[in-house]
Amino acid sequence: MVRPRFSKLPPEQQQAIVRAAREEFAAHGFHDASLNRVIEAAGISKGSMYYYFDDKVDLFAHVVRIDLEQLFDRLGPFPVPDGGSADEFWSTLEGYYLRLMTALTATPDLATLIRGLLAASTTPVLAQAQADLTQALLPWLELAVIRGQRAGAIRTDLPSALLIAVVMGMGQAIDVWLMNQQPADADLAGSVGVLFEMIRGAVAPSKHAAVRKGGAPPPSE
Template sequence: MYYYFDGKEDLYAHVLRVELEQMIARTGPFDIPAGSDPDAFWSELENYYLQLMSALETAPQLAALIRGWIAASATPAMQQIQQEMEKAVVPWMERVLATGQRIGAVRTDLPSGLLIAIAVGMGQAMDTWLLTQSPNAANLPRLISALVGMIRRALEP
């Protein structure tokens, strides 16, 4: 095992990364909204987030992996791996942010790095809550709408 991985944390992160990539592949890629309507921009983000969280309902093993990841994220090794995984999505987040700014859905008065940090922080809190509370499918759309609404209020002009 140590030929391929630096340790248990590295193996855990690899399995989680592969499983997340497969779930996202099944859900389909998120196309950055190309329109010019801020409401449509936020609606598309909300719909995609709902699709991802709904997909987790059908993948209880992956949800359990993520809950374990959250519980172990206090260790320095896991924090480093989490930061590396976050860096991998930063270019995509920068493109989404730039598109949102171009169409007037996202504020332009603060540095993009700060806006991304705010969105990531809120997103992590949301993901943690959703994964640990396991809301039923009937409540999920309402909760996702409320949670994305909070991000929207923090990031919109």
Template sequence: MPHPRFDRLAPERRRAILEVAAEEFAEHGFDGASYNRIIERAGFSKGTAYYYFEGKEDLYATVIGLTVEGLLGQVGKWTPPRDAEDFWRQFRSIYLALLDFILGDERSARLLHGMSQARMNPKLQSAWLRFEAPLTAWLQRVLAEGRTVGAVRTDLPEDLLLVAMMGLGQATDFWMLEQWERHGAPALRRSAEQVLSLFEELAAGRRAHKAPPTRKR
């Protein structure tokens, strides 16, 4: 997190610094971004930069935090579902709202893509856990409400299903952003339907409860 003195800067100055940093991280990712280049473009000295931030990792975490806030701001409010159909309707609506945000904001999409690559960086573990904790809590609540209306399977331990859903989300986020970079928006929209199907099959356990197909003689 930035030092408290950063918050005492004029709002337009804070925005200018974070804009420069966001552009650098979006273009080069965390590893390729240059802290010195950000400092130079933002128009202050290296000593002043450390007056506001611990270093490159701290500045990156601040930029990503604002990006995630913007992403979550596009998501519709989750309400306790009436039934299984309402559960999956809301889940689908939220997922597609996130997709629309990514398609409409290329810089944020690149930052999120970079975040998916940087989540295993030891220097960013504390920042990543700070972003992941609220999402994990939200998904845990959503799955619990899904069980009450028969939308979510009950044959697996709750913590196992939560971990599996989070893992699937991380893997498909990375894959979706790769599809977007390689093939553009149409491919991303087609891929979204496949990802949603995977989420439903994992959470609802449809395959686990289907009878095996009979062989034709």
């Protein structure tokens, strides 16, 4: 975990360390990256680096988190479709995801970092970084399920937690596939469309689903 002393550094010094780390991880990958090269590029001593971060894993998780936060700031908040048809609901989500993947294609260093995070997620610190990202998305996912149910886009006969777990599991598999395949811009929209169709099929209302007890409507926000 990032030590509090790091946040007390002047912003320009924080940026110098993050920039040096980003370049090293992007150029060599997580496993082959050298903390000594980061220290040299950042112009700090080895003792200072361990004063701010526990180890290379800790530094890597921090850089990925910072870069993802900046990416989402540029893209704006996740849309939570409200009203409209099931097709409109899924079209809104697919459009945002396509923008996200397009932005990653345009920032190869960040794409490389994310591939490293996905590949090294068995490391406890990196697994926790992924868990933190998932937890941050949870309120949005819960609201999206409610509104998707209202639009007739998501089934109502299963617990929301299970539906979210299914979507998150499929979403992670899709993220890994897209990040590794790196489809060309011309093919990206088609790939995202097909993959979203898979997610939609997994959580769409079933013709054979049991009717909700008492005919109750989907839960309100």
